[in-house]
Amino acid sequence: MASHLLTAIVFVPLAGAVACALAPSARASRALALAVSGVVLALAVWLVAAFEPGAGMQFVERARWIPQIGAEYHLGVDGISLPMLALSALLTLLAVVASWNVSERPKTYFALLMLLAVGMNGVFVALDFVLFYVFWELVLVPMYFLIAWWGGPRRQYASIKFFLYTLFGSVFMLVGIIALYLHPAGGTLDITALAGRGFPAQFQMWAFAAFFLGFAVKVPVFPLHTWLPDAHVEAPTAASVLLAGILLKMGTYGFIRVTLPILPEASRAWAPAVAALAAVSIVYGAALAFAQKDLKKLVAYSSVSHMGFVMLGIAAGTAEGISGAVAVMFSHGVITGMLFLLVGMVYERTHTRMIEDVSGLSVQTPVAGGLLAFASFASLGLPGLSGFVGEFLSLLGAWKSELVPAGWVVVSAVGVLLAAAYMLSVVQRVVLGEPSKAVAGISDLSLREVGVLVPLVALTLVVGVWWDSLLRYVAPVAAELAKRAVGS
Amino acid sequence: MTIGAPAGAAQFMALSAVLFSLGLYGALSRKNAVMVLMSLELMANAVNLNLVSLTRFVDPAAMTGQFFAVFSMVVSAAEIGLGLALVLAIYRQKKTVELEAMEELKG
């Protein structure tokens, strides 16, 4: 079993999807989804327990798949995909629990969630480009329907925009994949084998540009970010959580898995530009978050800002920077998941997401208010909570790196201040103060809702205090990447 | 080009292009039907100016552009007459001259 653990993690949800769709009743479908995602989480925990920290792929599975083009069924995890995989399994379970009361076509809804899990888990373990691309695109479909059928008032517009935008990006990625395959130095679709092939510099520059477009849309990097606020605002809570928690990370994961090892020279050459975009994303996202009146939109723009730190760390290419990037990926998934869940829970009660309409949560609903304040402080990077780990390491790595101009690091550091500005303005207006009309009389979080949030709170604390709980998996791979690929 | 330097065909063409663009902008962006028609006049005017200036600088003896301009003016006069009549007719029916109200052709 252990040798097929990854296959199980990826494809158990597929069976779950079929089962959920065919389930006799909504309750059965819901129970099945819970059971399946619980099993997947258990498998992921087993995987984490069995994983030996260190560089290199583990739990590798290989099988013939499409011999005509040399595409293989090739799976494996290393210290960078492991945390993402575990996060994906956890957030899927929480998403199922958070959508417990979905009343509209619940069977389809849970089936789509399970299908989404297949794609998300698959992307993080696929080591073959065709497989990677298939999982990558597979993610789009259920997410499109989740937004388009269960979304808010402008869901049609948002879902189409999300779909077309990311499709647009992934077409360029496909071009890049084909270019690598057809190039004489390449000739294979094996992601690990392509590393260190020594493609010519000129070719690397073009291939990087293609992959960059594909991944940057997903991250998203300024100025390709405008699908994100629309999609987030219109998506149902669970979809927002998975969108911010996992889907965005697919883009940055692509940078770490594909461009850094396979196109090292181009990564070096493009690093100043990527760092500039990252710094602009950080500050721009923070400023925009500050200007928002819709709570969910604010969180969405804060994601743009936080993902900028990931890009900064990746651009740096140092061990600290890459570790920081992965740490931000992980903690942003946890913290933003928490924020979206809380915003959704508040919205269910007050039926408004407008910041001006909601205030005094901590008086009326101390648990919700307290957790929202906690998540806000985690998000603004308070040391001792996980948000700080990644941001600090990214900045550290970027400053140490010779590829990133110091000015952009300073700009990014200012982003930390701006993050405090927008998050505190949320705390000040929403959590504190006298309860507003919309808040008066609402009930505090139920046990189920607290149960959804507690694992995330715990993770935030554990990673924030004991960095090695995450970094012991990430750091060896990051060091290897930095040494081999970027040569620092 | 300096201000006050003798003007040739290029200057007139540039002037006419600017005038046309202004008219185009008005025709695209105004919601009032009368304003749109006035912008169309601006565009027609730019075309006429082009015709007259080109004939002046290329072959003044033939005066071809001037004749064209005469006919163009006739047609645009007819057009604005009809157009305004239509506006009046629509106004009578809809009590508005906003173009947004006129979308019977929506597919």
Add this chain to the structure above:
Amino acid sequence: MPETVNGIAFFLLAFATIGGAVMMLSTRNVVHAAFWLLETMLATAGLYLLLDAEFLALVQVLVYAGAVSVLVLFTIMLTLRRREDAVRPFEPGWGGMALAALFGGAMLVAISRAQLPAAKLPEAPPTVADFGRVLFTQWAVPFEIASLVLLVALVGAVWWSGGDRR
């Protein structure tokens, strides 16, 4: 006749033309806009004079400044129920502006690259008398057709605006 025209006069008239157009588009009062259109038309007539097209200048003044402006003003007055309706909020129309700017920019680039054929300049500019002679000989048929068009348009306009039919 010279290859160019007086630059100062051109500049002033061009300024008046474009300025009038800009004012027409930027004013929020429809009545004001009509008067700015009139100003543009008059300035264009001046340009025609500068281009030695006296007859056209006359026609411009008569047709545009006279007839069309009056028509526009009448329509405005007939479609206004209250005096305040004349003033409307400014509509920037960014999309239209961008498109028009692109169009104008492309035109200007094209003009800057354009090569005109060599000019055949006579000693003296043709007179209004020459103009009339040619119009009623070589261009007689088109002239008649144009008259017909105008007539049809007139009838059509009366038909459409005739109030009591419906």
Add this chain to the structure above:
Amino acid sequence: MGYVALIPLLPALSFAVLAPLPRAWRNWLVPVSVAAVVASLGLSVAAFAATWPGGHEAHAQTAFEAVFAHIGGAELAFRLVVDPVSALMALVVTLVGTAVQVYSVGYMHREERIGWYFAALSLFTAAMLTLVLADNFLQLYMAWEVMGLCSYLLIGFWHQQPGPRAASMKAFLTTRVGDVGFALGLLVMYANVGSFDFAAVLHEHAWQPAAATAVALLLLFGAMGKSAQLPLHVWLPDAMAGPTPASALIHAATMVAAGVYLVGRAMPIFEASGVALTVTLIVGALTALVGGLLAAVQHDVKKVLAYSTISQLGYMFVALGAGGFVAGMYHLVTHAFFKSLLFLGAGVIIHAAHTQDMREMGGLAKHMPVTTAAFGAGALALAGVPPMAGFFSKDEILTVLVHEHQYAALAIALAAAFVTAFYVARLFFRVFTGPPQTEHLKEAHVEMLAPMVVLAAITAVVGFAGPALGEFLGHEIPWPEPGVAALSVGVAAAGLAAGWWVYGRRTVVLNTRPLKERFGVLYTALSLKLYFDLTYDNFVVKPYARLAAWLARFDLGVIDGVVNGAGRLWQALSAAGSWFDTRAVDGAVNGAAAAVVASGERVRAIQVGRVQAYQALMFGAIVLVMLLLVVKGV
């Protein structure tokens, strides 16, 4: 010395116990918090006693170590280390912390959320102790930020009122401006040294002057934010919106002094730079004077004390800037005692008079003798009158200035000392003498008085321990020096006399209008807080909000507009070959088919039926063709 680990752990545990509980339980468990800090005090005394014999020669002893991250070849560790400075600081923090917590039991007993208040105090105490026991800059920074959180929570304790809510945010953000500098300093430090440990950074690394200047100035910037130095001082007066005992602990004795502690710890870097020392001196001197002047025009008792804190912290920076590490640390210690004493006294006064405005107070001395005596002791210490502690520490700072020939700074420091004595007299005479303006004046309860009496006793005594403490910390200059002491006492006496002349002689109603008129412009400028707040509000805060709003429109209009425009263009192109039958595939589950359906729906949208839309489409196409031609150069 393993027990040292318990010093910060006990308050942290009491926070961990109190914070997650429901309100009623929390309130009931307040004694846990007090017990924890008392226990910490006991352990700190033990640690201090254990360190004392060796004096500054004693080696730093690691009491606890846990590596929490391995990164890029470096180990980031959480360590609790005892050396003379940290032992002394831990003692001061737990002593003041205990006094404040005991006092708070009385002061806050009517509050509904007293449990939360104590939880936040405990977390603060734990963070401050972690900070002073740290042996690396990263841990110091992390504790520093957590303290900022606690400060935020406590300033905004009465968050239902808009004032404290705004003040808490202002405090957090203003200090975070400094923290960005601190964080950048850490980055530069790591890039140069590859470690955050005090041993590596301060002693083993040979600093280049340029790098040292960069690091030192960035750290100084962080310290300026936390210690409310010019021009980042604006948050501290507003922070007085919080509960008074919390102000005593956080905004007078400990947290704001953390900046001084940081600069003191990083002294070797500052000395390697030289420039940074001068900057520290200038910042400190300006702050000392300006803070004192501003304190002299405030009417709110707490704000007088807040500006006084700013001014005194400036004094400490002056000492550090002149190279007087021990002088700075010593003033930090004495200031912690007498300023927290003054704040606790202010709390009693406010409770008794039901106002914070000095103009509505008077004649408290008759009814509240104990408070008057304790407050008077603190006031004399602040003014620098022997034998109070403040005299000794201030005197040492002046001695350092004389010794280092910093005469300009000395002049400013003396001017600040004069102003300090003046506003101390103003405060004391306005509140305690003259006709009473409040009825039913009563002395406070014992749990509030006892901490004050203890602190007053310490204030009166600790000055004589000065030489020994200086020896313990390893001081550089022998003191006190009689000449400097005479000068200092003279200035203080002059200031007090001036204060008495204006405010102390009153019989019925005080009239200060002539004084205000004589200093018209200066008084106006001072009462508007020297325009700092106005400047920040009008040139930083509001422009940022406007910029953000503008960017939001830009994002929606331009960036998103381009995207949507591209989308529409694409639709227009696909309309050209509009072969989809939109209804035939409706309801298909297939993803691609659904996308086609949806895009077909969207394509239909261009048949809007509006003339201008068609016109735009037509000209759009024309423009495209033209652009193509232009690009191809036809």
